[in-house]
Amino acid sequence: MRGTTLEGCPDIITPVKEKRYRKTPSKNYFADEIELAYMAGTIDGEGSIMIVKQCESTRKNPCYVLSLSFVSTDKILAEWAQDRFGGNVIVCKTNNKKWKTAYRWQIRSGGALMILESILPFLIIKKEKAEYGICFQRERREPGKGGITKEELKKYEWYQLSIRKAG
Template identity: 35%
Template structure:
């Protein structure tokens, strides 16, 4: 990814995106996720070509008054971590920059590769999540 592309995507996320932790399945722990909503599907396809993810259509309950809307969701851990590494220097919204940096700094540290937690590691994971949502 070129520097200008990282800066551009950071601007899109600052304006229309979110950086969060989400559960994919009920009994899993949260994992990093980046979402971007837009009525411009071409923009989302471009970002998807650089970062991965899936584009979903949002239900339009009143097509006479509203444009169709789409959401790009990036949930693959490697793709999210990689993208955050590229864009974090260019994020301008404090909350989003702090969340990106928190994930980059702590997520791997509190997440065992095999997904199995002992009491101590589970405590660290939950503490990480609580601190994240206080940002």
């Protein structure tokens, strides 16, 4: 029987909720050039840069969020990213005994923006996606009580579509 799916993990991987832990990025932390280049290589090779649409019944309009993540079977890599850049590590246990446990590192919104701005010069494959993500997050505003305007909603949807189409 297949378990609950977790975005970015194959559908036979079940997330282990109690193994989720979080660390907030420090605005005072600056990784050195080697660490930034390594993170860029990890994102280029194994990562994803997305604008996630979240729909909640309590909101008039959906909420769009910048998300940066990668999945690895190496726990050390996920914990290194969390230690250096903040974010969450989610342990994805597999139902297939032949497969290794996977570790998903992710960070969203302002934390994702800080990282993308820092690793942008080192990105090759996902540079265009990163540029769209940076522009989106810089222009995005918190909806507040009045929600977001139709123009803002259209712009956020355009960014989401553009980032999907980008290399």
